Amino acid sequence: MQVKTFTVGQLFTNCYLVTCPRTQHTAVIDPGDEAYRILSAARAAQLKITHILLTHAHFDHMGAANALVEATSAPILLHPEDNLLFDVGGGAMLFGFPPPDVPNRVESLGEGQKILVGEVTLQVMHTPGHSPGSVCFYATEHQAIFVGDVLFADGIGRTDLPGGDYATLMRSIQRLMNLPDETAVYPGHGPATTIGRERSENLWLSEDYQY
Ligand SMILES: [Zn+2]
Numbered sequence: 190m191q192v193k194t195f196t197v198g199q200l201f202t203n204c205y206l207v208t209c210p211r212t213q214h215t216a217v218i219d220p221g222d223e224a225y226r227i228l229s230a231a232r233a234a235q236l237k238i239t240h241i242l243l244t245h246a247h248f249d250h251m252g253a254a255n256a257l258v259e260a261t262s263a264p265i266l267l268h269p270e271d272n273l274l275f276d277v278g279g280g281a282m283l284f285g286f287p288p289p290d291v292p293n294r295v296e297s298l299g300e301g302q303k304i305l306v307g308e309v310t311l312q313v314m315h316t317p318g319h320s321p322g323s324v325c326f327y328a329t330e331h332q333a334i335f336v337g338d339v340l341f342a343d344g345i346g347r348t349d350l351p352g353g354d355y356a357t358l359m360r361s362i363q364r365l366m367n368l369p370d371e372t373a374v375y376p377g378h379g380p381a382t383t384i385g386r387e388r389s390e391n392l393w394l395s396e397d398y399q400y
């Protein structure tokens with residue numbers, strides 16, 4: 190599995206290209222903006238984009254999804270509990286941004302589903318709390334997980350946006366903390382980390398910090 194990271198848009202969202210090195214099949218996780226950059230990098234490396242995967246439907250994670258669908262015909266996959274958020278443009282207006290073009294053809298993701306990107310398996314974990322339909326994509330054979338805005342290096346997802354819930358988020362993060370320490374964590378914003386590092390150093394997860 191190869192991972193390329195692009196930081197895109199005004200909220201510095203991490204868009205990940207996850208590629209099977211044998212087939213060059215590639216999933217684009219969270220194309221938030223700058224479709225041209227993502228597409229030209231994929232073309233230059235002769236990658237075949239087969240899936241557009243959304244960790245959740247906030248606009249900064251799906252703003253370029255429509256342009257990618259038009260260029261590649263790859264399906265967009267989203268958890269249905271975020272469909273409402275998706276249909277209203279991912280909350281862009283709340284942040285004073287114009288709503289992105291929203292494609293009308295979206296496929297549903299669910300807990301435990303396995304997505305095959307060439308020979309790379311990504312397993313879906315439904316991890317609500319930041320938004321109702323937030324999911325993580327767990328590359329079980331590669332000890333890596335793409336977590337969107339659930340967990341960050343030294344941070345956790347915000348729960349003050351519509352559909353957010355703190356207790357629900359903490360339960361979702363506890364599920365992630367059951368993964369092995371060495372699991373690489375690729376968050377929706379900021380640097381990559383590991384489960385072990387966040388378990389020991391993330392203040393938001395320490396016993397005396399929780400309320
Ligand atoms: Zn978000």
Ligand SMILES: [Zn+2]
Nearest residue numbers: 247249338377
């Ligand atoms: Zn975000």
